[in-house]
Amino acid sequence: MIVVMKQSAKQSQIEHVRQRIEGLGLKSHVIVGEERTVVAAVGAKRQQGTREALESCEGVDNVVPILAPYKIASTEVQQHPSVVTIGSLTIGGGTIGVIAGPCSVEGEEQILETARQVKKGGATALRGGAFKPRTSPYSFQGLKEEGLRLLALAREETGLAIVTEVMTPSNVELVASYADVLQIGARNMQNYDLLAEVGKQPKPVLLKRGPSATMEEFLLAAEYILDQGNKQVLLCERGIRTFESHTRFTLPLASVPYLRQHTHLPIVIDPSHGTGKASLVAPMARAAVAVGCDGLIVEVHPSPEEAWSDGAQTLTPTAFEQMVAECSKVAEAVGMKIGT
Amino acid sequence: MIVVMKQSAKQSQIEHVRQRIEGLGLKSHVIVGEERTVVAAVGAKRQQGTREALESCEGVDNVVPILAPYKIASTEVQQHPSVVTIGSLTIGGGTIGVIAGPCSVEGEEQILETARQVKKGGATALRGGAFKPRTSPYSFQGLKEEGLRLLALAREETGLAIVTEVMTPSNVELVASYADVLQIGARNMQNYDLLAEVGKQPKPVLLKRGPSATMEEFLLAAEYILDQGNKQVLLCERGIRTFESHTRFTLPLASVPYLRQHTHLPIVIDPSHGTGKASLVAPMARAAVAVGCDGLIVEVHPSPEEAWSDGAQTLTPTAFEQMVAECSKVAEAVGMKIGT
């Protein structure tokens, strides 16, 4: 940790900072520049109060942390990439998993038909919302347990692994009893009680990045899950909120190589939410594969126009099949493969 | 709702959109422009599926909604401003409530001392975190129920109303049994199970805006609470995430007059989180009063440097007292008053 003093800092203030650092069990190094003084605090303890304590000292301009605050997620702890395998779905280690399905489970016929179609199109897992976080209280909120039951039925018929969202701690056990992968939605990325709860059960967790989360906040959210003992966390980039209005969110694919350098966790891209427009999904899926992602999650519905939610960003089964075919070629070009 | 067709849209596609609108129970009006056609869908029903269904139709470029999707929060439903009064705290109706206290409850002496000091400085309610949402799992997570107990003790001694955060539905009853106002943190603004739960109990709720929430999303989150029967919702602007890095968040004070035009709910400003720097808190508090807010929530600690969290943005009791004095003058200048 580097404490940058103000130019106007007095000697007594510098000395106070130095003593504060030592009092926190760290070593201090004072470096006197021609215009300013900085004080380095050295020691491996990531005590969270440290930064804040030093920032509040008089004469301090700002404090620059040096160590990444996450540990278990970090490549500093594990250097080889993690691979998550559950049922039909493999994500990581050169294999790109493709999770596809409707925004919401709407009924038996709809989910079974979608499951068949996405399997045919190349999906290795089925997504579908049973508990739906909706911006408005007046929107359809999902079929709840009935939706979970229908997803299990689709798995039974097609063999596809099931990915579905859990919104609140008290439902984790229920959702985990049906699902293969528990999804934490972007709105809940910092719902810490929920993160801890999914961390206590053994099913893999797909954690979506919040639309205004930094990379560090994203990895620390994963750390909440990992810290409870569940090591199977999939990071999902689904776009950030920016001034751009021609897309629903801005999908920053540089997240993939950045995360690869800093974490061993597999990285999934969601080009459906990341763009909000069906016509942009396939190009961004190809780009996601080229940039090196480990998985894709895509919204598909037999008839997007009839979908109860997210129709505008949903692919038809035909468009999905073509997308997977295109992505397969790109995957091959970068030494990866789509599928199982 | 206005459906804008693509320039290349065929007559059959326009006709399909028209039929779709009628099929949804709305009236359609086709307006043929020289370059494009638009189809208006008229009718009061705010069916959430409507927009999405129309966006997915072939030949559609985009859909522009006309009606605000929130109702109970809207000035269209209630035109006179709501006032929330609980114990020592009044917010709205020309009276600016001042909620002050430490980021975290750290112990009996700290919270009692702070309560005394902020009361002396002009606060009308005491804030303090017992359940703390922290970015890192390795940070101090709050004293939990013990913290609530200490807050109640501080109320007993000083008479100040207590504002404290609840993070998860299963704790709502517990927190509500101690607190006067339940706070929903920015990270939980779209934790819908939690919103519904606080909506079912009678204590007022202070709802913080998420750092990337639009005004519409913010008001719809309030709507989740209102829709459950709890009409005492305080909206709290605490800053949005932008590219600016010299402040922790960017505090957009134009939210106040904008919200005033669209909702009857009282509006509270948090200049501590909104700036992240103690030296910017008082100027922004003055500005918040001048722009017309109904309340302030400010972090104060007897010794910010010793605070277990958020020290850099925390005022000393002396600085707080001066801030309230300055704000009082500004309040008078705009025909309002600080306090009870």
Added chain:
Amino acid sequence: MIVVMKQSAKQSQIEHVRQRIEGLGLKSHVIVGEERTVVAAVGAKRQQGTREALESCEGVDNVVPILAPYKIASTEVQQHPSVVTIGSLTIGGGTIGVIAGPCSVEGEEQILETARQVKKGGATALRGGAFKPRTSPYSFQGLKEEGLRLLALAREETGLAIVTEVMTPSNVELVASYADVLQIGARNMQNYDLLAEVGKQPKPVLLKRGPSATMEEFLLAAEYILDQGNKQVLLCERGIRTFESHTRFTLPLASVPYLRQHTHLPIVIDPSHGTGKASLVAPMARAAVAVGCDGLIVEVHPSPEEAWSDGAQTLTPTAFEQMVAECSKVAEAVGMKIGT
């Protein structure tokens, strides 16, 4: 144009808006909804004052424009993609041009050596700054005309087309006398006198998107050039400013398919400025090719560590050669080709 009236709008205000529309030479259609009235203004004239005049009328809530304000750049005017060819460089029509070179021209040996290396590595044009827009007045501002002369020398030896920036109208003639493609930097995207000036000369122009420009503003900036008669405009996406701090800018690759749908102009991606980190350049270049771009512009220096500017985002010749090899495979996978 759709004029949305406030819910509280009086009949006389609606009538005033209607008359205003007719007075502007457009036809009006009043659509009375159950809660609100909207008035559509129909007519092909893109009179810029129209929107503003209507927005200012009393009782108006907001005005939604329907027509894109750009014309010459639009696919509505020209449907087949434009191809720009000059010397060794072809951009568009299935061929991906690769522009590479140092941030700044630093001297004869540096630029000649770089030119040889990037040609060997697969570049089809040479970039290099002679006039440098630098954030600080105390930074190196470029070799100016001497830099242009050295670029011409490099072209003479290698045959590579030259891409270089022009910063101010009075230098357009000078820069155009040496360069093959004139670059307009991101900071100057809305320097309208400069846009008009490069629009009056015949050399192709590479127009960089400003870091906070919307797609519409970007295309309207191109329109300034096109409107002067120069039809050879290359659009360059180089990243937008967002809250993300792990990259220098956020590079939104969805710009490529979006622009493809709305304009016939070729689209170039700059993964160097778009990420700011050498280790992220090659993955994002691959992604840019997969998403369907027409060109790449990349910073390369024989010794990035010795570069006078932008070293952290600059590739070595070896890394560049490998990047082109990877991109070639991806290009093939999507039915395109790199090069000439």
Added chain:
Amino acid sequence: MIVVMKQSAKQSQIEHVRQRIEGLGLKSHVIVGEERTVVAAVGAKRQQGTREALESCEGVDNVVPILAPYKIASTEVQQHPSVVTIGSLTIGGGTIGVIAGPCSVEGEEQILETARQVKKGGATALRGGAFKPRTSPYSFQGLKEEGLRLLALAREETGLAIVTEVMTPSNVELVASYADVLQIGARNMQNYDLLAEVGKQPKPVLLKRGPSATMEEFLLAAEYILDQGNKQVLLCERGIRTFESHTRFTLPLASVPYLRQHTHLPIVIDPSHGTGKASLVAPMARAAVAVGCDGLIVEVHPSPEEAWSDGAQTLTPTAFEQMVAECSKVAEAVGMKIGT
């Protein structure tokens, strides 16, 4: 400057960085932490290449600069606040100047009438665009020199100082021959040739912040002007581009106290562009005064609905007069005064 090495950095890489620092004429201090090593580079020289050179060294994770890169603008160089006085306009030193007038000069009657009205309403200077930077090439571009002539006429009649924009270096002499204050628009904040040119003439310059400029970039743009010898620079905050769409820009008033801490230059707020909505202008003007600004610049037109540009954010003379009256009370409350 603090060079943070990667955790995996080798001893030879650390040694290389150390030698590089010394080679650049700075002193190096190596601080070995338990997980990482950092190397401090000490010395007053703000050599711009330094950071970039060190960032490119192998084994370096990132480089943290310590010194502010601007000098003349800095409170480190001049501690007392600068005051700019020209004709009727005083900005700074406890006096809040009020610049008001139409977006564009439209004709003699319009500008004279506006000048009379804003003077009556409390303005101390007249704004009006003669050269207009417009997003679309098809929009009204200003009356040019005729507009300047009319502004001078308005000054003759009313005595108000004239503030008007200059867009390109070749027009600086012309505009300066009519205007009292030269305005640099937000789009041109980093048009360095223009900054240098206005820096060479003696009239004060009002520099608008670009919508995605950081504080550091803003102050460095001012430094370009100051560095040429012109010390009369007014900084104008007019809003940044964020995801918010209910306002045209987001107006971050925390800029005022932040800038006050870092620069002696006077600070002007533009609540018209900063919000884009007439109904938000007066509240934000009051807030700007409360937060401590030195000046306001506001759009006023005798009939906003008839204005050729920016009507939606333009006040009527009556609304303006009321705004100034409200601001005067707030100014008094914070120990300042509006006017001359």
